[in-house]
Amino acid sequence: MVSIRKIIPALIVLPIFAAVGVTGWLSFRSGQQSVEMLVRKLSEEVSDRIESEVVTYMKHPQVFHELTLAAIRSGNLNAADFGQLERYFWHQMRWDDSIIYSYYGNEAGEFIGINVIEEGKRVLRIRQQDLGSSRRTYELDSQGNRVGEISVGEYDPRTRPWYQNAKTLGKITWSPIYKFQSQDVLGITAVAPVYQPAGTLQGVFAINISLAQLSDFLNNLEISPAGAAFIVERSGTVVASSVIENLLVEGETPETDSPEDPNRLLAVESVNPTIQGTARELLNRFNNLNSIQTAQTFKFSLNGKMQLVAVNPIQDGRGLDWLIVAVVPESDFMGYIHENTRRTALLSLGALVAATILGIAIAKWLIQPILRLSATAQDIELGKFDPNSLTEVVNRSDEVGQLARIFQDMANKIYAREQGFKTQLSLLQNETDKAKKAMLLTQMSDSNYYQQLLIKSKRTRSKAEEFKKIDIAELLKKVSYFQGFTESEIQGLIDMGYRKILYPGEYVCREDEAGDAFYIILEGSVEIFVEKINKFLTNLGVGTFFGELSLLLGIPRTATVRTREDTVLFVLDREGLQKLLRNYKDLAEQIAQALHEHKAELESRKELLQKMGLLEDEEGFNQNPLGWIRNRMATLFGL
Incomplete structure (x- = not known):
């Protein structure tokens, strides 16, 4: 027995320890969760903001291509008129400074484009049939006028990857990312093929943008x-x-x-x-x-x-x-959370020290008179009661003193009666022992008592031996669902579940209990009934299963199951059933079909399904219950 000297200080100090500790932990945990939520939201907002910026940035070249193709279709822009294209590209790049190169090449090998080579400096690159196979580069002034030829070089746009890519795909698309020749930066090209009325390729418009x-x-x-x-x-x-x-x-510079x-x-x-x-x-x-x-x-x-x-x-x-x-x-x-935790820990430690000192003082004040009463009670038990032993406590004017005076009066009476009780108790014990001995002799004289006990013992041993000899693999092969399983698959199935042996009249499960197992009858039989209204539903025998409705749909048991005879069950818990259904999709479909046969029972449970939030699509449930069952199984078991 725990001493009152320890229990009272503990009752005073431990709740304070618990309150301070739980408060500190909840404070830290709440702060940690708030920070985690804040950080998660921040990371998502940053990602969304980046996505918005990227979409906007990468959308401009495609919009320009759409406008260019629309202008060509409407007759406002002629892809064969290079003078018109030169002015068009100039204004296009002046409007959006993210574009560093806008150009066009055709099937005749001609090319024209305006390229930003330095900050604010643009050049015109052009190749026309009447100028030969060379591409010429001209410097442009602030108005887009040519002010001088810079260089001449061989160039055929039809051989370039951007041209080939647009020609192959036949639609507005992007090139792979590559390093621009004119600038040591990564970029990407948006390309748009242009077709003649006859459907043949006329040329390709392209816009380079820098990813810097x-x-x-x-x-x-x-x-x-x-x-x-x-x-x-x-x-x-x-x-x-x-x-x-x-x-x-670092490495070789690619082409x-x-x-x-x-x-x-x-x-x-x-x-x-x-x-x-x-x-x-x-x-x-x-x-x-x-x-x-x-x-x-x-x-x-x-x-x-x-x-x-x-x-x-x-x-x-x-x-x-x-x-x-x-x-x-x-x-x-998390810096603020850790700092707050340190301050909370210091304050809690101070509170605990003060509470401990105060608790010990209060406990001492409460315990002393109680210990005196306890010692007096022990003296009474040992027959050594001294009426003067409580003098100090009796003289107190509070409730403890009143209790001591009552205790002293009671102690005098109890001590006087104790001797008589001991004598009577001894006599009663002797009489009881005599009665027990007489009853035992009477039972031993009855031969039927030993015979019934022996029969019951033999029957129990016989059943136990019989159950040990049951070959669970052979029994599972007789179940229609597993007749096609191989030996290794049967063994794998056995490893997923376990065998359960019940005697007649034992309950397997009861209605309204949580569905946590799926049962297959290997030997014996069970009866299924509604216990609340005492309504019999059906009997099930070898090869059948039950418990699937509540386990697979996540609802409470809808009926009570009790054995009718010695019964052997194969049991799969939720994890085992999930593994089985994932490995054998055909079995999942068979069970779904069997569940569909419980439509009337599901109808009666519709209100419960709605309360549990499982029947959001009531119309789908009414029109196609089998589909609803499949979806519910897929949700619960990840099929």
């Missing part, structure tokens, strides 16, 4: 002190990054405008640990970046610190297929 502006935008984006953002292609190569680093690694650039920087090789670690986590988590087709958020540990990641695929239907990744370290926002 995307990196500048990411670099200037306020994420968090240690946060990072980057854009990658499905191959894992970096398109843009919030970290200033060279996106072209200008080449769609295959082996010297692009992979995200997993970034100099930034956050970007590098996040890229590796994406590959480990999704195996292949091509499998990320929807927005994803997750968190992972990098160097002991949790990172929250938001991933957004961006596709424009014209060949653009990138992933936007925003990473926010949880530690950037």
Whole structure:
């Protein structure tokens, strides 16, 4: 028995310990959850903001192409008139400074384009049949007029990848990312083929845009002190990054405008640990970046610190297929929480020390008179009661003193009666012992008593031995659902569940209980009834199953099941059934068909299904209950 000297201080101090500890933990946990929610929202908002910027930035060239094609169809622009195209490209680039090169090439090998080669400096590049096979480059003034020839070189647009790509696909699309010849930057080309009325290709319009502006935008984006953002292609190569680093690694310079650039920087090789670690986590988590087709958020540990990641695929239907990744370290926002936790811990420690001292003092004041009463009670038990032992406590004027006076009066009376009770108790014990001995002798004299006990023992041993000899594999093969299973599949099925042996009249499950198992009858039989209204439903025998309705649909048991004879069941819990249904889709369909036969029972449970939020599509349930059952099974078991 626990001493009152320990229990009273504990009852005073422990609740304070618990209250302070729980309050501190809840405060820390609440703050941590709030920070996690804030960081997750921030990472998602950063990702969405980047997506909006990318969509806007990458949309301009395609819009220009749409306008160009519309102008050609309406007759306002003639692709064969290079003078008109020269003016058109000039005004086009003046309107949008993100375009660094706008040009056109045709099937005759002719070419015209305006290119930004330096800040504010533009040149005209042109090749016409009457000028030979050379492409000439002219410097342009602020009004777009030619002021002098800069260079002459061989060039045929029909052999270029951007031209071939547009010719092959036959629609507005994007080129692969490559390094521009005129500038040491990565860029991408939007191309749009133009066709003659007869349907033959006339030429291709193209617009180059630099991806450096995307990196500048990411670099200037306020994420968090240690946060990072980057854009990658499905191959894992970096398109843009919030970290200033060279996106072209050292090596041989690839052919200008080449769609295959082996010297692009992979995200997993970034100099930034956050970007590098996040890229590796994406590959480990999704195996292949091509499998990320929807927005994803997750968190992972990098160097002991949790990172929250938001991933957004961006596709424009014209060949653009990138992933936007925003990473926010949880530690950037946890400093306040840890500081608050330290202050709370110090205040809690002070409160606990004060509460402990106060609790011990209060306990001592309460315990002393109680211990005196306890010692007196022990003296009474030992027959050594001294009426003067409570003098100090009796003289108190509070409730304890009143209790002591009553206790003293009671003690005098009890002590006087105790001796008589001991004598009577001894006599009663003797009489009881005599009666027990007489009853035992009477039972032993009755031969039927031993005979019935022996029969019951033999029957129990016999059943136990019989059940041990049951071959569960052979019994499972007799069940229609498993007749096509091989020996190894039967053994795998046995490993998923377990055998359960019941005697007549035992309950397997009861209505309104949570459905946690699926039962198959291997030997014996059961009866199914509604216990609340005492309504018999049916009997089930070998090879049948039950319990699937509540387990598969996630609802309480709808009936009570009780054995009618010695019964052997094969039991699958939720995890085992889920594994079985995933491995054997045909079995899932058979069970769904069997569930469909319970339509009347499901109808009676419609109100319960609605209350549990399982029947949002009531019309679909009424029109196609089998489809509803399949969908519910797929939701619960991930089929």
